[in-house]
Amino acid sequence: MTTIKDVAKKAGVSVATVSRFLNDSGYVSLEAAKAVTSAVEELKYESNPVARSLNTKKSNLVGLILPDITNPFFPELARAVEDVGLTYGYTVVLCNSDEDPEKEKNYIETLKKKYIAGFIVTSNQLDAPHYANAKVPIVALDRTINEKIPIVSSNNAGAIMGTNALLERGCRNILFLRGPEKLNPANDRYEGFLEAIRNSDAHYQVVTCPFHFADSQKIVENVLKDHPQIDGIFASSDVSAAGALKAAGIVGKHVPDELQIVGFDGVAMGEMLSPGLTTVAQDVYKMGAIAARVLIKRIENKEIEQNFYEVPVKLVIRGTTREGME
Incomplete structure (x- = not known):
């Protein structure tokens, strides 16, 4: 295996000069730089990233x-x-x-x-x-x-956009699946939902819901059984929206005729669901x-x-x- 000493010998410079050049850690003359580059290419020298990190206190x-x-x-x-x-x-x-x-x-x-x-x-x-x-x-x-x-x-104000999508399509009893309260994006989306819904004549309720499919499904299933009048769901994440879609099927709510659902994320999974998920899509x-x-x-x-x-x-x-x- 070619070593840094071999490179130094081939280039006609010191090991320290080769090290400074390879690690970009000090001055190397143009002539020496050319010689080291040529030697590295000719000998097919590959630096050891572990050794380099130990020497420079940096890695890639x-x-x-x-x-x-x-x-x-x-x-x-x-x-x-x-x-x-x-x-x-x-x-x-x-x-x-x-x-x-x-x-x-x-x-x-x-x-x-x-x-x-x-x-x-x-x-x-x-x-x-x-x-x-x-x-x-x-x-x-x-x-x-x-x-x-x-x-x-x-822009988490997209929650206004998602809420309005339900309102504009006739929803008047909307369930909002709020994300975990300690998360800033979930709180911002909650504020956006409230801003939009308070400017409407719609009824609404809010439940805290983790960004997990199975938990979301169970929560929405119970809410829909207790409140069959719900005709729209806006979820703080696409995963929660997917759980809501599964819950709708379990309780016999036809989507979108009886219940409309909007998510928030725009992940590829939303397009794979049946029916496909309407969502506020992030890039x-x-x-x-x-x-x-x-x-x-x-x-x-x-x-x-x-x-x-x-x-x-x-x-x-x-x-x-x-x-x-x-």
Whole structure:
């Protein structure tokens, strides 16, 4: 196996010069740089990334901490982060936190020991000290951590759009599936729903609902049995909306003739349901891609344009809602 000493000998320079050139850690003359480049190519030398990280206290690893990889929203984010990371020479390490602060802290501390270059984090741990004191670049994705950490999210005011979609299609007894109360995006969507519904003559009720299919199905099934007059459901996530669609079938509510459903996320799963799910669609891939580019800029000490990046949403009409009323 070719070593750094072999490269130095071939280039006619010191081992220290080769190390400075390969690690970009000091001055190397143009002549020496050309000689080292030629030697590396001729000898087909490949640097050891582990050894390099030990020497420079840096690596090309990026940590991606997500709360629940069984929710299809998060794998779509991860795909974008990985695609952009690989383009720039970074490898993404996926960490599933299960919304557990101790697991998040453990991932942070463990990966820092591996000289992780930076983190992209979806967390509900606001101002957690293990983020504030991480001493590596961090970008928040979908959920704010604190004002000092850049955040990439969608416009959660899209909840107004989703609520109006039901109102405009004749719904007058609407159930809102509110997400977990500790999550900023869920709270923003709740506020958007209230803003729209209070300007209407519709009746409504709100139930707190985790972003899980089975839990959502059970909750909606019980509500529909107790309140058969409900004719519209707006869910804070597509996963919850999918659970609501399953519950409707169980209690014998025909969608969309008797019950209309709108979700929020825009994940690919919504198109696979039958009927297809009407949703307030985020550009999930774009959110992940922006977060990756912002993090890489911070890792490479490049200036970022802003600390808050908001991706627009749009309403996608499918089979869980009727045609708009004239």
